[in-house]
Amino acid sequence: MTYGETALRHGALVYESQDEYVALTVPFLREGLEAGEGAVVAHTKPGLADMREALGPDAADVTFVDVGSTYTRPARTLAAYHELWVEQLKENPSLRAVADVQFGSDPSDWLLWAGYEAVVNRSFAHLPLWVLCTYNASGAPDLVLDGVWRTHPEVVVDGTWSESDRYDDPDRTLRALTPEPEPLSGLRSIGFGRDPAEFRVRLAHELVVEGKTQAKALDLLVAATEVANNAIEHGGGVKDVRVGRADGRFVCEIVDRGEGFDDPAAGYLAPRPGVGRGLWIARQLTWRIEFFRAQDGFTARLWL
Amino acid sequence: MYAEELTPRQERELVIGAEAGDVDATRKLVEAYLPAVVGVAAGFPDAPGVERRELVQEGVARLLFAARRYDSRFGTPFWSYASFWVRKGMQELVAELTRPVALSDRAVRSLALLRRARSDYLQAHSAEPTDEQLSSATGLTRAQVESLRATERRPRALEESLAGGAETTAVFGDTIVDPVAEQELEEVLDAIEIREVRSLADELDERERDVLLAHYGLGRPVRTLNEIGATLGLTAERARQIEAGALKKLREGLAQAAPVRLNA
Numbered sequence: 001m002t003y004g005e006t007a008l009r010h011g012a013l014v015y016e017s018q019d020e021y022v023a024l025t026v027p028f029l030r031e032g033l034e035a036g037e038g039a040v041v042a043h044t045k046p047g048l049a050d051m052r053e054a055l056g057p058d059a060a061d062v063t064f065v066d067v068g069s070t071y072t073r074p075a076r077t078l079a080a081y082h083e084l085w086v087e088q089l090k091e092n093p094s095l096r097a098v099a100d101v102q103f104g105s106d107p108s109d110w111l112l113w114a115g116y117e118a119v120v121n122r123s124f125a126h127l128p129l130w131v132l133c134t135y136n137a138s139g140a141p142d143l144v145l146d147g148v149w150r151t152h153p154e155v156v157v158d159g160t161w162s163e164s165d166r167y168d169d170p171d172r173t174l175r176a177l178t179p180e181p182e183p184l185s186g187l188r189s190i191g192f193g194r195d196p197a198e199f200r201v202r203l204a205h206e207l208v209v210e211g212k213t214q215a216k217a218l219d220l221l222v223a224a225t226e227v228a229n230n231a232i233e234h235g236g237g238v239k240d241v242r243v244g245r246a247d248g249r250f251v252c253e254i255v256d257r258g259e260g261f262d263d264p265a266a267g268y269l270a271p272r273p274g275v276g277r278g279l280w281i282a283r284q285l286t287w288r289i290e291f292f293r294a295q296d297g298f299t300a301r302l303w304l
Numbered sequence: 305m306y307a308e309e310l311t312p313r314q315e316r317e318l319v320i321g322a323e324a325g326d327v328d329a330t331r332k333l334v335e336a337y338l339p340a341v342v343g344v345a346a347g348f349p350d351a352p353g354v355e356r357r358e359l360v361q362e363g364v365a366r367l368l369f370a371a372r373r374y375d376s377r378f379g380t381p382f383w384s385y386a387s388f389w390v391r392k393g394m395q396e397l398v399a400e401l402t403r404p405v406a407l408s409d410r411a412v413r414s415l416a417l418l419r420r421a422r423s424d425y426l427q428a429h430s431a432e433p434t435d436e437q438l439s440s441a442t443g444l445t446r447a448q449v450e451s452l453r454a455t456e457r458r459p460r461a462l463e464e465s466l467a468g469g470a471e472t473t474a475v476f477g478d479t480i481v482d483p484v485a486e487q488e489l490e491e492v493l494d495a496i497e498i499r500e501v502r503s504l505a506d507e508l509d510e511r512e513r514d515v516l517l518a519h520y521g522l523g524r525p526v527r528t529l530n531e532i533g534a535t536l537g538l539t540a541e542r543a544r545q546i547e548a549g550a551l552k553k554l555r556e557g558l559a560q561a562a563p564v565r566l567n568a
Contacts, residue, residue, distance in 0.1 A: 007564070046399035048459045060450040064459040068396065072372040080462050086562045105388040108378035127562055204520035214523035215503030216324045221520060222504065222554055247377060248316045270562070277559035284558055304324070
């Protein structure tokens, strides 16, 4: 099933009450079920209970997912949802999903998750998925609500699906919401070595000296390997590797010899033919990754 | 050390450590903020079906969730950030546990019948009955069986942590009755078991894990592929292949594509 230029249809519902939420989402899911589509409800436990009750016998055909511990970091949330979509699309030709966004109370969170919503439009563009992101308007600040209109091509208003007249290009939104990386002093060069294996040995030594847990050290080794392989394949090779601490976190910079790229969604696109997977993997395993042109070359800065 | 005794740097180190799955940092973070979590729980009126220890346990879980989400760059004090999630988690727990069961008397009787039939089947066959078998045993229609079973099904969690590496969790022992009482805080701390839940290495088989972790000195002395091979009765090249296979396995696990056909 194709919707417009992408397979994905990404809408939003801002609801004032649980009754309104149920009244709009249940028919949306039922329509999909009747058309032979899969159905997913992602919410906290009380929300899931409401939906289960409202769906009645149809609940047996719906997958219910508790998002109470989800929405920690955008890349990880994208990966978790993607894993769910992959599983569902193995059983269904297309899918409808209702997902309640846990946007929190801190303004820094709102911007981060607005960026997440913007990148969803690109991340899942190839999937036959109609996802309705729901936002509880109770206590939701204007900044969050404005972000909903900017990041969703469609918004449900008074029970009717409408095109958002404030929807903005995902890349432009993401760029506007992504802070410029600040220069870091205090990092020191450890070099790359002869090959990725030697690079991993050097990096692992630094992580062990830092006292990183075995699990976290392995995460960074895998992530850094992906970034390094990217640098080798697309960036003319690794010029330097620098490590150190900043803001309480272990940092690893990988500098390559190439021109670099300028894609704010790099590493956020869910796996598909024609799109590299290395940065998708690396983003899941790290706190964040920044890409920028430094004086000595195009740099990927991995924060653990 | 309690939260008010932590310097901002110490607080940041503990939060980052807990987010990274460091068991010691997690324990210290929970110790530091447990009084505050207990304070939030104390603000909830007593409700039938909701135990105070359950509220505190949920609060601790949400504290650790907040640690996995909190970014110190933005300057918000950690408890100012985390208290929202702690309170929200407790509110959701109360809503879940005090929710009236919206079943008619007839449905309640049918559910009881279904549970008995399932229990009888399990005892007789040591296997889970199908909906068809339950329908046959109870006289309920297949649709009725499905609907009643759906009311009891626990939702799965949307797992993030597998992709994000290590995660710790905190669980309570069963002996604590009232964690709100201040003198019992130490007992509550003792009852909390902080354990590492999972890591990327769990996706590997034992040999792959041994080779990978030994080659990079993770949790054990670092060794060359020659040394690793010698220990396993393999050549260094074979050990290298095992390592490459392990990395490939991790890569594929983290980057599975959806089974969809792209438009031309």
